[in-house]
Amino acid sequence: MSDTAIPAQTPFRLSMLIYDRRYRSLTFQVIVFILVMAFGWWLISNTIENLRVLGKDFNFGFLFQRAGYDIPQPPIPYTSDDTHLRAAVVGVLNTLIVTVLGCIAATVLGVIVGVARLSNNWLFARLMTIYVEAFRNVPLLLWILVVFSVFREVLPPPNAFRGENATASMIFFDNVALTNRYTAIPTLGMTNDPGSLDLGWRITISWATIAFAVALIGGWLVHRAIANWAQKTQDQTGSRPTTWWMSLAVMTVPSLLLIWYFGLHLIPPEMKGFNFVGGLNISNGLVALWLALTLYTAAFIAEIVRAGILAISKGQSEASFALGISPRRTMSLVVLPQALRVIIPPLISQYLNLMKNSSLAIAVGFMDLKGTLGGTTLNQTGRELESILLMMGIYLILSLIISAGMNYFNSRVKLKER
Amino acid sequence: MKKSIFLGTVAAATLTAGMGMADTLADVKARGELNCGVNTGLVGFAAPDANGNWTGFDVDVCKAVAAAVLGDPAKVKYVPTTGQTRFTALASGEVDVLARNSTWTFSRDTDLKLDFAGVNYYDGQGFMVSKDLGVTSAKELDGATVCIQTGTTTELNLADYFKANNMTYTPVNIDSNAEGEQQYMAGACDAYTTDASGLAATRAAFADPENHIILPEIISKEPLGPAVRHGDSNWGDIVRWTLYALIAAEEYGITSKNIEELAKSSQNPEVQRLLGTTDDLGAMIGLDKEWARRAIAASGNYGEIFAANIGEQTPIGLARGLNAQWTQGGLMYAMPFR
Numbered sequence: 178m179s180d181t182a183i184p185a186q187t188p189f190r191l192s193m194l195i196y197d198r199r200y201r202s203l204t205f206q207v208i209v210f211i212l213v214m215a216f217g218w219w220l221i222s223n224t225i226e227n228l229r230v231l232g233k234d235f236n237f238g239f240l241f242q243r244a245g246y247d248i249p250q251p252p253i254p255y256t257s258d259d260t261h262l263r264a265a266v267v268g269v270l271n272t273l274i275v276t277v278l279g280c281i282a283a284t285v286l287g288v289i290v291g292v293a294r295l296s297n298n299w300l301f302a303r304l305m306t307i308y309v310e311a312f313r314n315v316p317l318l319l320w321i322l323v324v325f326s327v328f329r330e331v332l333p334p335p336n337a338f339r340g341e342n343a344t345a346s347m348i349f350f351d352n353v354a355l356t357n358r359y360t361a362i363p364t365l366g367m368t369n370d371p372g373s374l375d376l377g378w379r380i381t382i383s384w385a386t387i388a389f390a391v392a393l394i395g396g397w398l399v400h401r402a403i404a405n406w407a408q409k410t411q412d413q414t415g416s417r418p419t420t421w422w423m424s425l426a427v428m429t430v431p432s433l434l435l436i437w438y439f440g441l442h443l444i445p446p447e448m449k450g451f452n453f454v455g456g457l458n459i460s461n462g463l464v465a466l467w468l469a470l471t472l473y474t475a476a477f478i479a480e481i482v483r484a485g486i487l488a489i490s491k492g493q494s495e496a497s498f499a500l501g502i503s504p505r506r507t508m509s510l511v512v513l514p515q516a517l518r519v520i521i522p523p524l525i526s527q528y529l530n531l532m533k534n535s536s537l538a539i540a541v542g543f544m545d546l547k548g549t550l551g552g553t554t555l556n557q558t559g560r561e562l563e564s565i566l567l568m569m570g571i572y573l574i575l576s577l578i579i580s581a582g583m584n585y586f587n588s589r590v591k592l593k594e595r
Numbered sequence: 596m597k598k599s600i601f602l603g604t605v606a607a608a609t610l611t612a613g614m615g616m617a618d619t620l621a622d623v624k625a626r627g628e629l630n631c632g633v634n635t636g637l638v639g640f641a642a643p644d645a646n647g648n649w650t651g652f653d654v655d656v657c658k659a660v661a662a663a664v665l666g667d668p669a670k671v672k673y674v675p676t677t678g679q680t681r682f683t684a685l686a687s688g689e690v691d692v693l694a695r696n697s698t699w700t701f702s703r704d705t706d707l708k709l710d711f712a713g714v715n716y717y718d719g720q721g722f723m724v725s726k727d728l729g730v731t732s733a734k735e736l737d738g739a740t741v742c743i744q745t746g747t748t749t750e751l752n753l754a755d756y757f758k759a760n761n762m763t764y765t766p767v768n769i770d771s772n773a774e775g776e777q778q779y780m781a782g783a784c785d786a787y788t789t790d791a792s793g794l795a796a797t798r799a800a801f802a803d804p805e806n807h808i809i810l811p812e813i814i815s816k817e818p819l820g821p822a823v824r825h826g827d828s829n830w831g832d833i834v835r836w837t838l839y840a841l842i843a844a845e846e847y848g849i850t851s852k853n854i855e856e857l858a859k860s861s862q863n864p865e866v867q868r869l870l871g872t873t874d875d876l877g878a879m880i881g882l883d884k885e886w887a888r889r890a891i892a893a894s895g896n897y898g899e900i901f902a903a904n905i906g907e908q909t910p911i912g913l914a915r916g917l918n919a920q921w922t923q924g925g926l927m928y929a930m931p932f933r
Contacts, residue, residue: 230826231686231708231824231825231826232708232825232826233708245751245754245755246750246751246754246766247753247754247764247766248766249765249766249767249768250765256758257751257754257755257758258758329777329778329781329783330781334781334782334783335782336728336782357781357782357783358740358765358767358783358784449738450737450738450739451728451736451738451739451740451785452738452739452740452765454738458765461783539745539768539770540770542767542768542769544768548745548768552679552745552746552768553745553746553750553768555679555746556678556679556682556745556746557702557746557750557751558702558706559682559686559702559703559706559707559708561683561686
């Protein structure tokens, strides 16, 4: 009699969905899934229903209609006869310009301030603390407006530069004028213009620009090769050849030759009519936005850098000092490279924040993506839903690109654990 | 079970949301308050005074509609809107009527799904410059920096005007009239452009209005009027005929002072119909008999409203011009009340 007691199979009951551990998690997942889907369905159907009641359709055809409005200083050729699509592209480019400029400046300033906050100089470290706290704890929009108002109220209007007894004068040998509208700087002129490369869509790049880019990048590559050769020689013979003059030569001589060949010269801005013409007028809106974004984001980056440095064990710098390495080189050769691994992941978030914060540009009249597609275009065409969705999509894509690039960089520098 | 109840609720909510848009009159009556979209602050047209009470030419249209519909001109909630937010505010139902010096254009009437109830001010776009600039005509503005409110018809007119005259300019995009004033006063732009009435109103608020001139060129037609959502014709009729009632009242000499007396004693059949002494016109638009009487009594007839807010006796000092009654050579013409 081998009646092994097989436990009777309990028949499935509905209550087991809640009380039986095997099913419970599944039950809740299904419920949550249904709720989320129902909410999404409700959002979409509500939108469709309301659009229907208003008698509006959903289409992006407006992007190909004539925009009809002007944008000050578009980075690519743009007139009011162009389409809303081109206006949106101008907006994207303006957003990118301020983002790139802001990220670079904020990183440089943030690293300096972050290191300075750890300085042994009491006064210097405290001043940096004040800077960080002041900028971290006041809304960015206020800083943008403050910087912009200061420019507007303190600097003279272009009028003041006019006439016999002008009350304001240009600086840097009459090359730069700071006004309350823009900073007028000289442009570059060429006596021997090689023409431009047409990229289509009315975007052109001067051959001179391409030539300079090639010269600089080529110079850099040769410099790297020279450095490698110097390292090799040092490894083999023990003495490092003097290479600084070779590097300097390959990096500058081609450019100098190109300057001579193209006959490059400065064309200073001059006061004519209402404004400075001939030069390049960088609007105060852009400068104020860039400066405020930089100062604001640098405060956060400074804290990240400080945290990264403090995360490196003190033994590292002590060991470095014991080897007789100077404090400055200790920081740049021992501490910072290790701190980078802690610094970069939160730095990515700051770059993303900076790009998204740049959408405050319209407060100072800078026409970024929010100002063109999400502002005037939205208003003139009345396509709120399409414009906002498109704008969200573009910001999302830009963010993902920045984040992908930074993640790649991070994977290069992070601690390799094998 | 749970799910079906939830979905049922959702469906019901969607349905009511959809239907709720259609009957603005019932909504306003149920709420007991009229939501009126106005300018964020343009002296003479719509601006809050020191005590926070809204006054102005557009505000009086709101008051007249509230008086006609709710019986009390004070039952208005003023929703300040910028050039950018106004039409969205109207389309989304945040406001019932938009009385915010908005230009009646083809695309706004059709593509934006608005209905303009009429014109309460015939305007045109002009330029204001500082006197010491030495400019006397808009044709001399080549190369100038011009302040312009984004999201307005003036932005498009400006681009067209400079292009047509082969001139260049640098636009400075601003968000509200107040910001435009600051920019202009600081010299951040050479000229400020908007509707000529808006320029006069802005200039009136300056400390030194005599140092600024409005150039003679009027570069566009800007018929300004109250707008409602497309699709609720009855509500559109109410706003349209309230506006006509104000205009007609001036034509027939009905003022806020003599209105009670005329309602009793006037022998003019047109006046009797308008004031509800004889026919019951109000019932045809879902209101009571005395709707127009209350609308006119709220701040007076069109002429009184004009004189009190933007007329020649006010700091803004606008002449009637195109906005005179048709009998005086102007364009103000109320359709017959019959």
